[in-house]
Amino acid sequence: MAMVDSIPDCESCGACCAYSWEWPAFIGDWDGDGIMEHLKEDGRMRCNGNRCAALMGTLGDSVFCSVYEHRPLVCREFTAGSDACRTVRAHLGLED
Ligand code: SF4
Ligand code: SF4
Structure with a gap:
């Protein structure tokens, strides 16, 4: 099976947490x-540019959500x- 078909590892990704400032809304x-x-800001997570302020670490390398236990539903449902x-x-150039 090609690598692209395997499920990516979120802890070495973080792309969905840095895609759009509009995305992590309540x-x-x-x-x-x-x-x-x-x-928090205006009914959503505060973002720096498109990156959620709660995302810690280096995109595409090693990341974690600093509010994981309380993260919004939209984050929980992203698969x-x-x-x-x-x-x-x-x-974000993490996949072809
Ligand atoms: S769900 Fe988000 S963090 Fe996990 S692999 Fe997909 S884009 Fe990356
Ligand atoms: S709250 Fe956590 S899971 Fe949701 S976008 Fe921010 S860093 Fe990602």
Whole structure:
């Protein structure tokens, strides 16, 4: 099986956390309960450029979410190996 068909390792990726500042938004009336205020902004995660402020480490090398236990639903539902995952990885040059 070609490498591109295997499920990527999120801990050495982080692409979906640095794809768009609009992406890590809170859904419904959830206000980011449990997430520190300085990491939130206007109903979503604060971002530096397109990168979520909660993402720690080096993209494409070693990363982790500093609010993992409290991360938004959209983050929880994003699936490694999905078409969307492949798209954002390719956008950041982590996959062909
Ligand atoms: S883009 Fe895919 S592999 Fe990378 S962190 Fe997100 S879900 Fe994981
Ligand atoms: S909250 Fe965590 S999982 Fe969600 S975009 Fe930010 S760093 Fe990624």
